[in-house]
Amino acid sequence: MDMPVNVPIDDPNADTEWNDILRKHGVIPEKPPSPTPIIQEAILEAQKRDYENRLEDKDLDELAALEEDEDEEFLEKYRQQRLAELSHLQKTSLHNQVYPLQKPDYSRDVTDASTQCFVLVNLTSSAGNNVESRVLSEIWRTLAAKYGDIKFCEMRADMCIEGYPDKNTPTILAYRDGDIRRQIVTLKELNGPRTSVRDLENVLISLGAIKENDSRLRQNPMPAKNFDSDEDFDDWD
Template sequence: MDMDMPVNVPVDDPNADTEWNDILRKHGVIPEKPKDPEPLIQEALLEAQKRAHENRLEDKDLDELHELEDEEDEEFLDQYRQRRLAELSRLQRKSVYGQVFPLQKPDYARDVTEESNKAFVLVNLTSSLGTNVESRVLSDLWRQAAAKFGDVKFCEIRANLCIEGYPEKNTPTILVYKDGDIKRQLVTLRELNGPKTNLRDLEGILVDVGAIQENDMRLRRKDSDDESSKPAAGDDEDDDDDDWD
């Protein structure tokens, strides 16, 4: 008899819990029985419920925490209050700007490039004619964002005063500076929501570039903001909007 010939081992059900199958698994004749996913699923669900319960106060401000005194454990609430107060204190220490700073070209290097070594600096190159709808929208959002995120410096300058001959069709242009370099550039608001761009869209840019953290308490909202609709798919934009010439 050829000892190298494979032996056909009868296996009725390789997943059955039998003594014979245990012997076959031990010797590697059949693979290990797949683990029942049910306990893992249940464990994951319980963990998700636990995390949801532990984080149930994450979107609450100090006033809302005060209203929950009769419903939540006092020590647990106090921990959240202390965390909120510490976060507020940290933000207040870093909030040294708080307004839109008008730029002059001779001071650009000092007020933007050098200042970006201390904080994120965002520059809005606005319409030179004052008739650009998107430019007016962004200027208004610039004021809102500057007041809300005082640790980020928001600057504004007419495009033609900053760059001679800058195309009007490229306004507004957003330049994001950090550590002396441009980290992000958006020509017009077409990457956001066009003339329907809102503060939430701008906040998304701040998060993307790292100017604010995704879990920043200032991003929490008590009320549900209306989502701005995206530009229609058929809306055409000039392909050369990114030209700087």
């Protein structure tokens, strides 16, 4: 009866002549490929992508300032891309205001309108002492002026949904193509009463309402009213 032979192996992953013989005869498994080439390839690909997209967030003035440093044909490509983007925004910026809603017109002004663009509804507090609701109303006006291709609407929650709890306000409803794409109840999942324009812009990006490289993201709007005073927080539940 053949007895199994214990083959001495110091390090099965070592690159030695002895281990090569053992691998050849199937005594030890093949050494797994080194991850180094894969990592290096990923790094080179990321560097190449960063270089190719180095002009992605430049505006027309910044592109003009780079004329001596960049290839003219390459630069012209991005210049035309920016002009096309500006032209598109000009054609689609149809709103630029917050629309007050009435319940009988909700279907027309929101659900139906969302087949043409994103429609975001802010259901506000029926009382006047909800700090988060007041914060969002300020941000809503800033966003509406900045993103005219998105329709921003506002309505008292209890006028939209009878008996809607005031503690659930503000509530954001995001519509597209007749459906609710996202619902945010209060600003708790954002940054509470300290929610900023940028926080809501991140929501717009996640929805696909604006792109990550949208040039308008680089524009700094006037800061929304600060509701951080003790008097304001005393009223907030």
